[in-house]
Amino acid sequence: MFMHNKRLQYTVRVSEPNPKLACMLLEQFGGADGELAAAMRYFTQGLGEDDAGRKDMLLDIATEELSHLEVIGSIVAMLNKGAKAQLSEAQADEAELYAMVGQSGTSAKEALLFGCGPALIDSAGVPWTAAYVDSRSEPTVDLRSNIAAEARAKIVYERLINITDDPGIKEALGFLMTREIAHQKSFEKALYAIDENFPSGKLPGMEEYASLYVNSSQGIGDVDGPWNSGPNWDRDDGPTPALDGGPGTATVAMDADDEELAEALILRTQSATSGDPITGADLGAGPGAGRTTELG
Amino acid sequence: MFMHNKRLQYTVRVSEPNPKLACMLLEQFGGADGELAAAMRYFTQGLGEDDAGRKDMLLDIATEELSHLEVIGSIVAMLNKGAKAQLSEAQADEAELYAMVGQSGTSAKEALLFGCGPALIDSAGVPWTAAYVDSRSEPTVDLRSNIAAEARAKIVYERLINITDDPGIKEALGFLMTREIAHQKSFEKALYAIDENFPSGKLPGMEEYASLYVNSSQGIGDVDGPWNSGPNWDRDDGPTPALDGGPGTATVAMDADDEELAEALILRTQSATSGDPITGADLGAGPGAGRTTELG
């Protein structure tokens, strides 16, 4: 069960309103690597988890991410506070409001639709979608996804810190960025606390293809490195179709009725390979083309 | 700041695993009227709210909705617990797993992609989207949206209760349904505690159109009621284009350059209204049509 305390996990001090910066910060509120995505990734994993240790960790971190959602949303609310009052009380003149609201499509939507409230959209105004949440109910998979997600969130915070010079915002973003580092460390420890965590799952894979590197992209710029060369790797430098040695075709055994129907379908819809049919493009390609012309 | 206690707000006792029912219950986990939508609707409003009373109420209810998300997700996890173990340990035979997983597209996605963990999708497998969240930063608007949202969530729970006979699930769903009733009551009180809450916002509307009923759909089935007839209402029974008395056209004043270009565009792309051009459909309509024919 969740409880809430109206104090934030980190104090937010914003120097002055700035609705444009607010729109950029929405990336971490309602964006792909934002705090809602983080909270929901760990919360859904925690609900389905049966290992007591991981369940506890996932719920700890999910709950903290909700607190971070609150911090970032509170910064957005502060940055928008003047714009919200101006727009709803309509004391600014229209030209000023038009300029402020119209800075970008996101600021327009933020103001016109959401009334300058913190909205679960990203910095381009796209609504958050659970398609961002990649929980898969296999811990050696999910922990790797969590490690990657924390790394992604860290770099987005770093970029946001790089574009603002408001010291209070920089500090709060610095805190949030740092927490992603700490969370990544927790997930790493939990992953490597699982014996034999690679490959994930139970099935081992086919030995002849598990250490094969397929050199699909050739020409200028081919480079050898530990990821494709050396004693760890077999190579397919052709590359060769049908690595299995078969014909590389796709086949299915159908019963006679289906075979007959499939044949009928082909016949009914075949494109003739001979001749040169007049086409719609031919009709439309020239002066007067296609106008009141008799078909031969 | 959020905190969490690992006990649920309501005890969940599930009689037996049932992954198909789990998929139906996802409607209230990751669906349009589900608990995440509720939590995020009130949480985003609460973050942007400056009225202390409403802020408190919105954060209270947002937090409780997160606890409800946990309850419904826990039911889903229990209903899926056997399926999850069977699928990941692969001790059932393939035909059994195929039958269980393949009951519907949702159960396939729930099992294959999400490994039977509670996923933020609805009962058809569609990911949750923040497009469901209709917070607009105007309290007389948002409270009405909240009232409607609680009514919607209530009826979806009622339908779920109607389709299951597991007593523990019926009881937990009954609790969740009841809380929507209580929340609706809170939002109603908060709305009517605002003086002059109708119409929302500051602008009053144009008097001549504010009590006009436009009878746009005619013929069989026209009915009079308090929503369109009586002393409250003027009527437009035509209905009449251009209620303003103007020509009902759309016009814009352009400068001469633009006028000229717009004219050029029309000329370049006009469809001739005379003649009977041969078309692609003509070419394709008959036996041998379009084949190696000379253009006239």
Next chain:
Amino acid sequence: MFMHNKRLQYTVRVSEPNPKLACMLLEQFGGADGELAAAMRYFTQGLGEDDAGRKDMLLDIATEELSHLEVIGSIVAMLNKGAKAQLSEAQADEAELYAMVGQSGTSAKEALLFGCGPALIDSAGVPWTAAYVDSRSEPTVDLRSNIAAEARAKIVYERLINITDDPGIKEALGFLMTREIAHQKSFEKALYAIDENFPSGKLPGMEEYASLYVNSSQGIGDVDGPWNSGPNWDRDDGPTPALDGGPGTATVAMDADDEELAEALILRTQSATSGDPITGADLGAGPGAGRTTELG
């Protein structure tokens, strides 16, 4: 069956082209609270409705909303008329077109993809989705959703009126805003013409939880009001996990086979709680870390 008259319901007089303003107005064409959402909300309800009076009202208002979609779309077309001609006839020089088109991501998409035609996107360029339509086939629910939707549309029009000083646009938007007020009044009358419209549906709820207020958010800023205090309300101020008095856990009865598999799953994937495993982050944290190092 629908019919159409080429005159608009309200005459549109636009002072001058302004593609940036056009993009903002798209919020009410293809946005969440725009006219398509309104028309489709009422139309889908009307199709499924069996009460003759409500069916008539829903189809009346749905049809009028389509006429409003036409009005707002016509304003957009007028605002874009110069830009469309310039872009397609390419008589402006590239730098001018680049500046006009590139004002925001929305204006870029409006021009480049949609050729400055009215597109069913919102002010941030996000395509309209039927996820905005919250028809639920229960009239006491749907009418509340309609009331809320009209309030939302009203405030978005108010905001648009606040940001433009083109008198013809202000007037047409004023008309559209006013009609939302009238529609809200119709839906209110139809809702309260249903006896016992609260709570929605047939199931009454569990009495012990229907008037309980759960004080989930605590600390600074707790406020009493008619929505949480007084004779209408019981209180849970803890708040208490497991309001039902049970353990607050989630359980399911599985058969022995499933129990065994579930146990095997836990064992196979458990994260050890003792020891301090080296992790990927450890490998990557220092100078030279992880390079050609022997595993112990």
Next chain:
Amino acid sequence: MFMHNKRLQYTVRVSEPNPKLACMLLEQFGGADGELAAAMRYFTQGLGEDDAGRKDMLLDIATEELSHLEVIGSIVAMLNKGAKAQLSEAQADEAELYAMVGQSGTSAKEALLFGCGPALIDSAGVPWTAAYVDSRSEPTVDLRSNIAAEARAKIVYERLINITDDPGIKEALGFLMTREIAHQKSFEKALYAIDENFPSGKLPGMEEYASLYVNSSQGIGDVDGPWNSGPNWDRDDGPTPALDGGPGTATVAMDADDEELAEALILRTQSATSGDPITGADLGAGPGAGRTTELG
């Protein structure tokens, strides 16, 4: 301005309720090639069109498609009428409702969320999106898109006719399918009534590449036909990178500061090509791997 008559464009006589069939028919209500997509494709084109003839045609057909949306939605409502009453009045027992509702994810969502009302989702339960609408404001483009859209809608109706034996539904679907044929004919005539409709737009293309066929897919199954061979076509059978005769690289001229930063970025993040670093996978690959091991 739109008007409505409560009689349908075509009489709908459904033999018996069938909620599963209703879900399949939703493909043409809220699906990619359904009637809303058709109506909105032509309506948005009509609003932006300045050629009087095409504008009239587009609004005629857009309006008729709305009438078709009403016909298909009315069939859905009839097929669902029993299910809707059973679910909302809850007079069937739970097991019956569970079986009916749970036939697929779509039927679950149709019943639980939409209460068996006609919803703007497709046959898989995915909400309609304006991403289906491909209006581009260039008539020689849009008319081709319309021709294709009518052909698509025609084939989906044909498939629906093939799977149902309810004579009243077959007849109504036959009517709707036939109207797509008629509409396609109108759009074809309007396209070929434009002189020089190919290629679309004003720019002619680079002559050396406009009749070149690039044989990118080789090996078994290469076939000659009028689409790639004969006097109309030049051939690139290599195929050859850098058809322009250049190096086939991508370059940009940057100033010295940017060059230096770009170099720094490369250096900071380069993956060493020598050595064989221990990885997370190495740590996790074996028994006891990664557990309390010392880094070398």
Next chain:
Amino acid sequence: MFMHNKRLQYTVRVSEPNPKLACMLLEQFGGADGELAAAMRYFTQGLGEDDAGRKDMLLDIATEELSHLEVIGSIVAMLNKGAKAQLSEAQADEAELYAMVGQSGTSAKEALLFGCGPALIDSAGVPWTAAYVDSRSEPTVDLRSNIAAEARAKIVYERLINITDDPGIKEALGFLMTREIAHQKSFEKALYAIDENFPSGKLPGMEEYASLYVNSSQGIGDVDGPWNSGPNWDRDDGPTPALDGGPGTATVAMDADDEELAEALILRTQSATSGDPITGADLGAGPGAGRTTELG
């Protein structure tokens, strides 16, 4: 099987970095008519195609479109190269980065989330969706969709060429635009190489409605043309509901139980047509309205 050569199909020479232009070009990378949509449209058709000639053509062109995706993506990468280095190395000061990143919502998302890499979003920052792909597995349908898609892509390239004056970009876009012309020609030839390609599919349609034009939109602006008049067309100028001569109603035969339940549903939820109920809007409409008032 796919192979890759690191040389591009067309050499890309960009004059100088320009992240704003990069965002506009994303329209053809991750937009509705962009190269991924093209590649996936033809690739999915090719995989399911059994006619050897069309399969070959579809895979040829699908593969080439992937090469075009690479060309357009490479232009984007070049335009962003300076911005990427500045943002990640953070050597520019914050105000400069803020100005560059904040030009629009798209540029913000491109920089903050995607780090200036080519992302599968359109010019407004909306992620690519397979809803753009309209393959329908019927060649006379799919080839028409392909013809239309090529025409759409051609016009978007033309617009992009119109807004930039970088000669290297103009040239590469000209090449890509030209290839759309060539592809359209191939698809036209393949379509008209199918005998009797209109109407698509096998079912012929109902003769009485296949040449009927329904004049749904009336009043000012009605125009006759070959698309609605002349010997090819019958006319319905009313237009008339229930073209079939029936009552234009929708009916279903239900069993007695369902009839009874449906009746009960109507009764339970009917809106009374007499009386004038007080509503929520009435309560909220005036000064002091709704405050501590007794219900009569």
Next chain:
Amino acid sequence: MFMHNKRLQYTVRVSEPNPKLACMLLEQFGGADGELAAAMRYFTQGLGEDDAGRKDMLLDIATEELSHLEVIGSIVAMLNKGAKAQLSEAQADEAELYAMVGQSGTSAKEALLFGCGPALIDSAGVPWTAAYVDSRSEPTVDLRSNIAAEARAKIVYERLINITDDPGIKEALGFLMTREIAHQKSFEKALYAIDENFPSGKLPGMEEYASLYVNSSQGIGDVDGPWNSGPNWDRDDGPTPALDGGPGTATVAMDADDEELAEALILRTQSATSGDPITGADLGAGPGAGRTTELG
């Protein structure tokens, strides 16, 4: 530049048609962890990459993933071959087609909309979205995302292998699963070939919060492990709001005008905390409630 050979990378031998299984396999064709997501993840990274070794590797693997997309799509085409012919030639009777098509919402959409061709949807019928692609243009981030993505794809293949007993499909899926293992190994090597790859980016984080574990979820089930305890970790067991020692509030400095407007907004919209207003719910809660009642 891409090239194609019509032989597959692995031979596909399907025992018999099975459209339901085809729908499940779509998870790896158009699903979140499917081959298109993989190909596009690496392809977009490769385009933007300036390190020669990683660029080569990313393009190698992206290209191979396209070949895998072809393999999985070919299996789908084979499984659907009979259904496609039956549906389009309509030689099966309607009841048989209805049963086959109607197995689930996905099979309905696959057949009715896509005509049984391989479609870029997942196993629930949801279209593929680029929101699945998490490329972020920072190699130490992207490589971690790639490692996680390969682990996810591996487990989904394992689940698919567990539910089918067709030996040819099992073998091809086994190949595809194995290749994910090999790719994960390549990405791991490339990550650890970067010195100091943790934390990602350049900013180090705030030391006092980088090793702090916040115990947000308390009560039953708290567990110590290497992820939250021991010498690596500081602990916040309260947990404590405002870790920074400040008040935990959010503030912004506004100018006097904005302050005044913000105050006006609060006053205009405040919900009174005293009194007990009659609400809409009160009106609707009882028999005869709200009917023709006088307001006091």
